[in-house]
Amino acid sequence: MRIALHTKIRADRVAEYEAAHREVPSELTRAIRAAGVGSWTIWRSGTDLFHLIECDDYARLLAELEQLPVNVAWQARMDGLLDVAHDYSAEGAEAGLPVVWEL
Numbered sequence: 001m002r003i004a005l006h007t008k009i010r011a012d013r014v015a016e017y018e019a020a021h022r023e024v025p026s027e028l029t030r031a032i033r034a035a036g037v038g039s040w041t042i043w044r045s046g047t048d049l050f051h052l053i054e055c056d057d058y059a060r061l062l063a064e065l066e067q068l069p070v071n072v073a074w075q076a077r078m079d080g081l082l083d084v085a086h087d088y089s090a091e092g093a094e095a096g097l098p099v100v101w102e103l
Helices: 011-021 026-034 058-066 069-079 090-094
Strands: 002-009 037-045 048-055 082-084
Touching: 002 011, 011 037, 011 069, 026 037, 026 058, 026 069, 048 058, 058 090
Parallel strands: none
Antiparallel strands: 002 048, 002 082, 037 048
């Protein structure tokens, strides 16, 4: 399945956000893959971030990562950089952007 998300970075933290993503902990990337993610791409337009996640089951992904210590630490780091964060709670499974058109 594909999930598209929109998050928003704080305007004064763009460089720090991009630097953080050059050093995502390998323990976290392994956990993301183990939770069924084939790919996760983030694009930035100004302060808007657009994520495309290809995964087996998005709700399962969130459930597996929500309380994982390495993800909790990563989300705490991201919390200081984002105005609108990725929601890892069960309600976050409904946060995907609706498809308007597809070819």
